[in-house]
Amino acid sequence: MIRKDEVQAELRELPRLFMFEPGWQIARKTDSIREYCYAMAPGADHYHRLLDGEVYLVKADEKLCLPCAGRRGLLAYDPKPLREPIAGLDLAIEAELEGFDVLVRRTEEVE
Ligand SMILES: [Zn+2]
Numbered sequence: 001m002i003r004k005d006e007v008q009a010e011l012r013e014l015p016r017l018f019m020f021e022p023g024w025q026i027a028r029k030t031d032s033i034r035e036y037c038y039a040m041a042p043g044a045d046h047y048h049r050l051l052d053g054e055v056y057l058v059k060a061d062e063k064l065c066l067p068c069a070g071r072r073g074l075l076a077y078d079p080k081p082l083r084e085p086i087a088g089l090d091l092a093i094e095a096e097l098e099g100f101d102v103l104v105r106r107t108e109e110v111e
Contacts (some may be wrong), residue, residue, distance in 0.1 A: 018076040019057070027058045034068075039068035055102075 013070050019026070029035065029050050036047040037056070050056055050065060057069045098100050 015020050015077050016079075018079055019069075019074060020080065020099045021027045022074060024057050024074060027056055027063075029056065036064060037065045037068050038062045039064055039072065040070065043070070 029052055032052050035050045037050055038047070040047055048065070055066060057064045057074060058067070064072065064074070068091060078103070
């Protein structure tokens with residue numbers, strides 16, 4: 001039997017977060033100066049405050065709390081793949097299967 005506090009602890013477990021959007025930075029509010037998230041929560045009719053100690057995203061003057069940044073698609077729950085798949089690879093495999101010799105040329109410089 002699962003206890004209620006175990007369920008709540010599981011619900012509070014945070015996922016790993018990733019942000020790949022250029023120009024955005026992670027910040028932490030460290031004062032009590034009144035500042036607001038630049039997005040409204042769903043169903044809300046007002047902008048909500050960022051609170052002391054809250055982690056948020058910032059780009060120039062725009063500030064977003066993490067839930068609003070997540071809704072806007074600025075956060076990801078998975079890392080980028082180590083290497084983007086090569087678009088022409090499928091064609092090379094098909095050509096090889098059909099009996100052609102495939103010559104692969106690298107077009108990008110390796111550092
Ligand atoms: Zn927000």
